[in-house]
Every structure is written in C-alpha cells, then in structure tokens.
Amino acid sequence: MEFQVPSLNLLIVLPVLIVTGWGMLLMLAEFFIPEEKKSWAPWLTMLGLVLALIQTIGLWGYNGGTFTPKGGAPMVVVDNFATFLNIIFLLTGILTVLISIHYLRRTGLDRPEYYMLLLFSVSGMMLMGMANDLILVFLALELLSIPLYILSGFAWPRPDSEESAMKYFLLGAFSSSIFVFGIALTYGSTGTTSLPLVLERISDAGMLGLVATAMLIVGFAFKVAAAPFHMWTPDVYEGAPTTVTAFMSVGAKVGGFAAMLRVFVAALPQLGEAWVPAVAGVATLTLIVGNVVAIVQPNIKRMLAYSSIAHAGYIMIAVAASVNSPDGVSAALFYMLAYLFTNLGAFAVVIALEHKQGEGVMLDDYKGLGKRRPWLALAMAYFMLSLTGVPPTGGFSGKFYVFRAAIEADLLWLAIVGVITSVISGYYYLRVVYLMYMYDGEGEVVANRALVWTVGLTALATLVLGLLPGPWFDMARDAALQTVQMVAGG
Amino acid sequence: MDNQLLITYLPIAVLLGIALFLAVLLPVLSLSLGPKRPTFRKLSPYESGMTPIGEAQRRLPVKFYRIAVLFILFDVDIILLVPWAVSFRRLGLYGLAAMLVFMFIFILGDAWVWKKGVLEWD
C-alpha cells in the first residue's frame, strides 16, 4: 500500500499556528530575556494574538478543509462558522491580556508562564471550532482545559486557588473521560470518527449510536457547566484568580459550545428527536438553577459564576432550536459574541475593585461606587442591564434572537422558561446597580489605563450590538449557513 | 489448528507448574522444618545492631515526585514515535518532517524544564 501525503494547506490554519507558535516563542524568549525585564510577556502575547486576529479576519468567507487523508474528509475545516468563533476566541484572549497586566503585577502573579498557558488554551479553543473529527475535538478540548487547570491554581499557595484548580481538574478529567467513551462508542457504531462520515452512518447505528450521543451530551454539558453538571463550577470560578475566571467563563464555555454545535448540528441531526429533548431539558434545569441560586450569593465572583451557568442555559436553548430552525446556530453565535463583551466588561470592573487578591469582591464593596467612580459604575450598571437582557444592550439582542429561534423551532415553552428566568435574573443583577447608587461606601479602586480601555471598549461593543444588531446577526447567519448547508448537501 | 497452537505452549505450562510447585514447597519446608529461637535482637529490623529510626513508610522529598512526573510525561509521549517507527520507510520525508516538528516541540519543553531548574537535584 502506497502512502499518500495528506493534503496540507497550512495557510488556512495559520491563525492557530501563530497562536501555538507564539506560545512556544514565549518559552524560547524566556531563555534569552533576563529576569528583570518581565514586562515583555503581555505585550508580546498581545502582538501574537493581534496578528492571528488579522489573519483570521482575512479568512472570512473562505470555505475549505485541510489535513485530508486519502479518501476521507478533512480533519480541520475552515469555514465562516470556525472563523466567527476564532474571532470570538482571539478577542477573548486579547481582552484577557489587557485586564491581566496590572492585576498580575499587583497580586504578585506576574510570571511569563501565565501568558504561555493563555496562548495554548486559546489555540485549543480555536481548534474546537475547526475540528471536523471527533478525536481532534477531544485533543482540542484537552489543549483548552489542561492550561486552564494550571491557570486556576496559578495563585498558589493561596488555598482557595489550589482548591479551585483541583476541583476544576477532577471535574474536567471526569467529563473528558465520559466524552472519550462517547467517542469510542461512536467509533464502534459507525466505524469512523470523522464528522461527515458519522453523519452518513449514524442513522443506521441503532442503540449504540444513541448511547454514544448521550455520553457526548453529558461530556459537553460538563464542559459548559450546565446543570446538573455544574456542582463545582462556582467553587472553581470563585477560587481562581479573577482574570482566569473571566477568561474561562467566556473562552471555555464558548469553546464547549463551538464543538457542541459542530458535532450535534453537523454530525448528528438525524438523531435530533433523541437529543433535542435532552438538551432542552438540560437547558431548562440550567436556567432555573443558575438564576435562582445566584440570588443568594454575597460574593460577586460567585454570583457571576452562577450567572454564567444561567447564560449557558440560554445558549443551550439555541442549540436545541438549531435542528428545526435555520437561525438556531446563528442565534447561538450572536449570543456568544454579545456575552463575550458583556461578561468580560463586568469582570474588568470586578478586577478594578479587587485591590488585593480575594479582597473587594463582596457585593457590599460595590456600595457607593456611583459616587466614587461614576464612569466605572455607569459601565458596570450597563453590563448588568445587558446580562439581564434589557434593551438597548447586546444581551437583549442576543436573547431576542435566541427566543425567536426557539419559537420558530416549536419550542415555545422553552422560550417562556427563558423569559421568566430572565426576569428572575433581574433581581440579582439590578441589586448591584442598586448598591452602587443608593448607598454610601468607601474602598479602593485600582483602575489603570489598560483596564479603563477594556471597560470602555467592551461597553461600546455591547452598545453597538444592542443598537445595531442587524449586520452582526447577518454575519452570524453567514457563519451558520455553511454548517447547515454542509448538513443538507453532505 | 487450535490444538496445535496449544501444544506449542505446553512446555511453558510445564515450566510454570514446576516453578509454582517449587515456590510453594521450599518456603513451606523451611518454615516447618527449620529451628526457631526468636530473641529480641533477632526480631529487630537490623540484626547487625543498628537501631531503627522512624517509620518504614516515610514521605519522600518533593524532588523525587517532580522527577517522577516529568518521567511519566516524557516516557509516555514517546509512544507517539512508535507508529512512525513502524512505517518509517513508507512515510518517507513527510513522516520525517512531521516527526522533526514533534521532536522540536518536545525538546523545547525539555529545555524549558531544564532552564527552570526542575532537573537540579538539590
């Protein structure tokens, strides 16, 4: 048997290569740059991420794959779906670097490894959206997660950071082993792990295929912290350094959804009757648990952790709607874009108030912020309104598209659950606003230039997504179209 | 054909049987026939006269565990070389290039660990 070199088109995976290579470059740079000049790492990281972002934007509209073995489907695909998600991941990376620089210095965590791990994690996320083979999804998932385990324990020997890392690790490893077993069963029932081939054969797979799908759902649900698989997520989010919490509340979640959409919409639509009710059920539970438990949290990081669980529920509504509604995938994509800016903005404000690590993160610390720092308070209030879903914010537009897709897909009850839980969520989001403006309080606020820029930019982006969602939603629709077409056209 | 296969393994089975028999027989013989005169000295861990210090199960210093973790990592990741080594000739230059990239990343990690001083013994 003659070996045939698989088709290679490194140009289209260049963004991932840049991000990974940049991480290695940082490792190399550490050999040559003396210890005292530590400030190079964040800016070098930023440069790499921006380069990758430019390259990614240039790939918009490209549709193709690479790493194609003989007679098989490509392992990696680059279509607008992947490009859209890659833009989200790279923006998450850039904004995280911006909010990290000063925070790491004042908490004494400023080590170049932070940025290396960040880059490796971002490259894993990017591969999640591009993977067209279950085993690549698994590798990307691990590439995303393993750096995050270390990052959440980055503030050792602080016990809560260590605890967060260990819990995240055990949870993550558990979920990925369930996921791998799901892959093994998929392989057993279809004889392949390539998503397009799975699509062709899964309808004949019978019982084994259904069990495999169930395992994949559980694996993904753990990854995106959906109830009832969310047990330790609040602990993880609370204990990790706040910048890492911000990064994983957006990046890891969107990464999980990227692969989930790709796998369920592109490979398993025929099993929709089986998994749509399951995903819808998980979404309902997630919405209720996330929003109700968030009410009683006195710690803002913990509150935002439950809020991020709840938001996973909203995205899951869109996933459930994606089989029967053409706009399901695009609604999910748009929601994730809006969530990226809103959530990172809110976390930037949290970081500004956290003067020492682990201090200044209680809700009471927000008392009187409206008088002390009116602009920062205004931005925080705006982010809270966006998370609640009040117009004109990106959060509102996102929820609007998600609920519309749900109604189109005959999941009216799910949309109603979404609306009711949004109203509940108003209680705890608006309490922050209430505390900021109706009370007097004092406390240090450390806002340096990069942080203020981040808050400004994210607030602006949230506003734009709220006032003019049309063009952005069209972009998301463009991105979703190809995935859906791939389903239709094979 | 199956029987043929089993017969080929017969000598091994016989050897196993003899080994098992001897392994049980010899300790039993020495335990039952040998004289026993236990004294305090004889029961102490070091009959030569050293007094034992501390417990038998001691915690090992952390440096051992670090080396162990690195060993797992480098040892297991080398299995990715196996598929390449098996079909080395057929994969040709492409396989070599791919492996060189892999080895470069691998050695970079190694060098980084070295630079960080993890391999320093003291």
Next chain:
Amino acid sequence: MPEVTIDWYVALSVILFSIGALGVLLRRNAIILFMSIEMMLNAANLAFVAFARHLGDLDGQVLVFFVITVAAAEVAVGLVLIVTIFRTKKSINIDEIHLMKG
C-alpha cells in the same frame, strides 16, 4: 469454550467504565478519584481497540495512542495539583477541602 466475540470486550469496557464512574461519584480521596478517572479512560481505550479489531480498521488503535498521551499529560498536571493542595491542607479528602460555600 465459547468464542470471545466483540460483545465480551465491549461489555468488559462498559463494566470498567461504570466502576470508574461510580468510584468518582462515591469515593472521597482525591487520588482514588483520579485513579477512577484513569480507569474510565482506559475503558474507552479498550473499547477503541476492540472496535478497531472488529472493524478491521487501524484508526481505532491510533486513537488509543492519543488518548494515552493526553491521559499522561493529565496525570502530570493532576498529580502536581494534588501534591500542592496536600502540602497546604495536609489532606486530600475532597470533603475536607471546602473553603468556599454557597
């Protein structure tokens, strides 16, 4: 002697996987939890190899290599995290490790 078919291997791997999953849910020692997780991964490996043999397809065996290497990376990170937390808390019982409540 009955013939050992693919079903036997799959059944064994499902049993191993269930033991692992139950171990994660029931045990409280972080190291044992960790070993249970490894058992789940190896159950998946067994299933991969069995299916690969059954289908006459080499892909499954190659996948096992990837799973093993990734598991090794996880072991390295996981052990370090567990040792670190043991040094601070002097315990690896996950019920005793709960600073945070909510």
